[in-house]
Amino acid sequence: MGSKSDLPIMQEAADILKSLGVAYEITVVSAHRTPERMYDYAKTAEERGLKVIIAGAGGAAHLPGMTASITPLPVIGVPIKSSNSIDGWDSVLSILQMPAGVPVATVALNGGRNAGILAAQIMATSDPSLLKKISLFKEELKKKVLESAEGM
DSSP: OOSGGGHHHHHHHHHHHHHTTOOOOOOOOOTTTOHHHHHHHHHHTTTTTOSOEEEEEESSOOHHHHHHHHOSSOEEEEEEOOTTSSTTHHHHHHHHOOOTTOOOEEOOTTOHHHHHHHHHHHHHTTOHHHHHHHHHHHHHHHHHHHHHHHTO
């Protein structure tokens, strides 16, 4: 995440990964304030065993795109409505509008939970055990909707 203030949103990604039994790391890496740290983090991610990077940032949210420009791993961007944000649109557009050749999968504004689910789904394409857990997770979502419909 770009700053510690992004933690409440990014914790949602960590929580879903933890519930699915997916190992993760979480840290602060600012594209603007610590560009060398960002470069090192992205450059070494693959050799550290990461499979997907979730990068959340607010304001002029360059962290996901800059990370994607450095690593061959898939990057999921989480635009965050921060205190210096223009209703979150600056973050959304900074992450969404990437140039050709440097894709960033982008989830909804403050969509940390969906970023965690998407990361797990990407990893599950080569992990049958994780794919089964995601299938069960989806069934639970369906069950909750059906239960709420019955109560009406």
